[in-house]
Amino acid sequence: MMKRSLSILSLGIILLESAVTAALAAPPRPADQDVSCEILVVGGGLAGAATAYEGLLAGRTVCLTEITDWVGGQISSQGVSALDERPTQRERRYFSRGYLELRDKIKRYYNDLNPGDCWVSESCFLPKDGHRLLAQILQDTARKGKGTLKWFPNTVIKELDITPATAQGNTNAGGQQIQSAIAIQHSPAPNTRPINTEPLSQTIEDAYRYDNSARFQKKILRFSPLQPRTSTNQRPANWYVVDATETGELVALADVPYKLGIDARSHLEPSASSTTQDPYCTQGFTYTFGMEQTQQPQTHREPSFYQQYAPYYSYELKRLASFPLVFTYRRILSPGEGKEATFGGIKFTEPTPGDISMQNWTWGNDFRPGTSADNLILTSEQLQAAGQLQPGGWMGGLRTESLRKGEEISQGYFHWLVAGTTDSQLGDGVKQPQPNNRYLTGLDSPMGTVHGLSKYPYIREARRIIGRPSYGYSEGFMISEIDMSRLDFSTDYYRQNLPPEMYRSLVTALAGVEASAVASNSLALDKVKRRSRSRIYPDSVGVGHYAIDFHPCMAKSPPEAPGNTDREGERRGAGQAFPFEIPLRSMIPQKIDNMLVAGKGIAASHIAAAAYRVHAFEWSAGAAAATTIDFAFDKGILPYQLVDELPRSEPQLVELRQRLNAQGNFPAFPNTSIFNESWEGWR
Structure with a gap:
C-alpha cells in the first residue's frame, strides 16, 4: 500500500499545481461570494441530505445546493411524501441510521408515522413538514458532529472548472478533478412576487442566467476546496463533489459517460423492450399536488387546456376505479376517522371533510414523453446542439416545454377527478364527478x-453513469436487470425471443454456484436452478429493496394523444425484486476522480433503475457517498482506488465496509452469502 500512497500523493500534487484548466466561461462579474468546503453536494433531495448528514457527523464542512428552497426532494419539494418501502425491510428497521432518524422524527411530530392513514405506505405526511423536519435534523447533526453546513437554497450550478487528464496507462484512473464550481443563487427582485409564485417551467431558464431580471436578483457563487488545516496534510483531492441532482445535471455538465432511457436487449437486460438503445424513452415524471375533501360542493372551472389532456386520464384498472380508493391511496393528512371500506380487495378508510390527499397517478398526472421531439431530459447530442455544453451555456439540461405540459396535465387531472366523466382505459359510465373537493394553493399549502403544484417534478429516472471498466465489465460497470429481478426467465417468452447464445448466457449468469457447470456444458440448461437472491458485490456500500416499478413512456407523441398507449414491452421487466445492494463502483464516474454520484444517477440499467429510485435507497446511497469521502480523506486515497483491483482483495475496501456497518449504514442485508438462497420470504 505504501507504493500506491506515494503515487497517489504525486498525482494529487500534479493536479493541484496544474495551471491548465478546462474552458470556463467568465461570468459577467466576479463572484459575489467565495465559498469553500470539503464536500460540495449538488442537489438537496434525500441522497443529498443523506450525504450532508453523514458528512456533518464526520465533522466535515459541507456545502449543500438545491434548485428549490426546500430540502428533502421526494418527501418535500417533489411532494412524494409517502415513503416507498418494502414490508420486511421496514419490519426489521434495516435502514440507514439517518433515514431511521427521519422516520422517527416524523412519528414524534405527528404522534403517528402515518398521519394521512394512506394505504400505499406506512408513512404519508405533509411535504412542508418533510422539509421542516429534515432541515432541523441537519442542523442538529451539524452540532452533534461538529461539522459545518453551508446551505444554499434556490441555487443552481452553472459551470465546472475541470483539470485535464494527467494519469496515463491506468484505465481505472480518471485523472481529472473538479477544481471549482460557479453557481447562481436567485432571490425575488425588489417589489416582486415571492419565490414559488410561478411554476418551474416559467422560472427555470431565468434561474440559470447570470443577469438580474425583472423576476430575480442573482448572486454569483464560487465554490472551491477548503484547504487542509496544515501545509503538510497533502491530499490527492482537497474536496469532493457529489452529484445528488434529480436528473444527473453534473453528470451531463462534466461530460462523463452516461446512459438515458432503454438499454438494448441482452442477457443482462433480457426484458428490454427494444433490441437497440433508445435514450428518449425514460420513465414518466410527475408534478404532484394536494387536494382537500370538503363538506360542501365546490365550484370548479375547466382549465383552458383541459380538453387537450382529457383523452389521457383514467383510473387505469377496474379494480382501482373508485374515487375514495384513489383519494386515500396517498392521503397525507386525515384528522377525522372515516368508515372502513374495501374496493378491489384493498382495505382503506373512507375520506372525510378535512382530509388532504397528494396525487401521483400513472394515468393521471404522470407526463410520459418518449420521443426526441418531447423527451424531458436532454441527451448529450441534444445538449451539444443546443449549446448547453459550451462554456457558459448550461441551462439545466431539461426541455422547458415538457415541464410546462407536465404542469398542465397535472392541473387538468385535478379537474378530471372532480368534474370528469370519461375514462380513457375503462370507457363510459365509470368516472363520476366528485365536486366536494378543492385544489390547495398558496405558500402555506402542503406544496x-x-x-399548488410541487416545486419540482418527481423524477423517476436520471442520466445514469457508466461506471469504470472493471473485471467482468469491460464496457464499464453497470447494475443490470438480472442482478436483482425475481422474474422467471425460463418462461417461453425468453426461450423463444432471445437468440440461443444470449439465452445460454442468461441462464449461466443466473446459475449461481452452478455457473461453472453450465459454462462447461456439463449441466443442461433446463436442469439449472437459478439463484434466489440478488448479485452480491464485494464493494457493496448500501442496500435497498423495492419492486421494479414502471411508469413507461408512451408510444406516440404527444403523450396525451387520444388512443395513445404505453410503449410496447416496457412493462415486461416490471415485478418483484430481491433485496439488493449498492456497489461503490456504481457511484464512481469515469474520467473525474473527485466526484461521486448518489441517488438516481448511479450506474444502473433502465430496468434496474426502476427499483433503485425510492426514498430509502436514495438515503443509503448518500450515506455511502459521504462515508466513502471521509474515509478517502483519512487514508489519503481516491475512491476509485478502493475498487480498482477487484476481484482481488482490497483491504481498505473491507475497512470502509466495516466502518459503514458500525455506523448503522448497512452495506449488506443480514446473512448475505452466495450459499444463502433464503430470500423468497423478503416481501
Whole structure:
C-alpha cells in the first residue's frame, strides 16, 4: 500500500499545481461570494441530505445546493411524501441510521408515522413538514458532529472548472478533478412576487442566467476546496463533489459517460423492450399536488387546456376505479376517522371533510414523453446542439416545454377527478364527478406554492453513469436487470425471443454456484436452478429493496394523444425484486476522480433503475457517498482506488465496509452469502 500512497500523493500534487484548466466561461462579474468546503453536494433531495448528514457527523464542512428552497426532494419539494418501502425491510428497521432518524422524527411530530392513514405506505405526511423536519435534523447533526453546513437554497450550478487528464496507462484512473464550481443563487427582485409564485417551467431558464431580471436578483457563487488545516496534510483531492441532482445535471455538465432511457436487449437486460438503445424513452415524471375533501360542493372551472389532456386520464384498472380508493391511496393528512371500506380487495378508510390527499397517478398526472421531439431530459447530442455544453451555456439540461405540459396535465387531472366523466382505459359510465373537493394553493399549502403544484417534478429516472471498466465489465460497470429481478426467465417468452447464445448466457449468469457447470456444458440448461437472491458485490456500500416499478413512456407523441398507449414491452421487466445492494463502483464516474454520484444517477440499467429510485435507497446511497469521502480523506486515497483491483482483495475496501456497518449504514442485508438462497420470504 505504501507504493500506491506515494503515487497517489504525486498525482494529487500534479493536479493541484496544474495551471491548465478546462474552458470556463467568465461570468459577467466576479463572484459575489467565495465559498469553500470539503464536500460540495449538488442537489438537496434525500441522497443529498443523506450525504450532508453523514458528512456533518464526520465533522466535515459541507456545502449543500438545491434548485428549490426546500430540502428533502421526494418527501418535500417533489411532494412524494409517502415513503416507498418494502414490508420486511421496514419490519426489521434495516435502514440507514439517518433515514431511521427521519422516520422517527416524523412519528414524534405527528404522534403517528402515518398521519394521512394512506394505504400505499406506512408513512404519508405533509411535504412542508418533510422539509421542516429534515432541515432541523441537519442542523442538529451539524452540532452533534461538529461539522459545518453551508446551505444554499434556490441555487443552481452553472459551470465546472475541470483539470485535464494527467494519469496515463491506468484505465481505472480518471485523472481529472473538479477544481471549482460557479453557481447562481436567485432571490425575488425588489417589489416582486415571492419565490414559488410561478411554476418551474416559467422560472427555470431565468434561474440559470447570470443577469438580474425583472423576476430575480442573482448572486454569483464560487465554490472551491477548503484547504487542509496544515501545509503538510497533502491530499490527492482537497474536496469532493457529489452529484445528488434529480436528473444527473453534473453528470451531463462534466461530460462523463452516461446512459438515458432503454438499454438494448441482452442477457443482462433480457426484458428490454427494444433490441437497440433508445435514450428518449425514460420513465414518466410527475408534478404532484394536494387536494382537500370538503363538506360542501365546490365550484370548479375547466382549465383552458383541459380538453387537450382529457383523452389521457383514467383510473387505469377496474379494480382501482373508485374515487375514495384513489383519494386515500396517498392521503397525507386525515384528522377525522372515516368508515372502513374495501374496493378491489384493498382495505382503506373512507375520506372525510378535512382530509388532504397528494396525487401521483400513472394515468393521471404522470407526463410520459418518449420521443426526441418531447423527451424531458436532454441527451448529450441534444445538449451539444443546443449549446448547453459550451462554456457558459448550461441551462439545466431539461426541455422547458415538457415541464410546462407536465404542469398542465397535472392541473387538468385535478379537474378530471372532480368534474370528469370519461375514462380513457375503462370507457363510459365509470368516472363520476366528485365536486366536494378543492385544489390547495398558496405558500402555506402542503406544496408551499402559490400555484399548488410541487416545486419540482418527481423524477423517476436520471442520466445514469457508466461506471469504470472493471473485471467482468469491460464496457464499464453497470447494475443490470438480472442482478436483482425475481422474474422467471425460463418462461417461453425468453426461450423463444432471445437468440440461443444470449439465452445460454442468461441462464449461466443466473446459475449461481452452478455457473461453472453450465459454462462447461456439463449441466443442461433446463436442469439449472437459478439463484434466489440478488448479485452480491464485494464493494457493496448500501442496500435497498423495492419492486421494479414502471411508469413507461408512451408510444406516440404527444403523450396525451387520444388512443395513445404505453410503449410496447416496457412493462415486461416490471415485478418483484430481491433485496439488493449498492456497489461503490456504481457511484464512481469515469474520467473525474473527485466526484461521486448518489441517488438516481448511479450506474444502473433502465430496468434496474426502476427499483433503485425510492426514498430509502436514495438515503443509503448518500450515506455511502459521504462515508466513502471521509474515509478517502483519512487514508489519503481516491475512491476509485478502493475498487480498482477487484476481484482481488482490497483491504481498505473491507475497512470502509466495516466502518459503514458500525455506523448503522448497512452495506449488506443480514446473512448475505452466495450459499444463502433464503430470500423468497423478503416481501
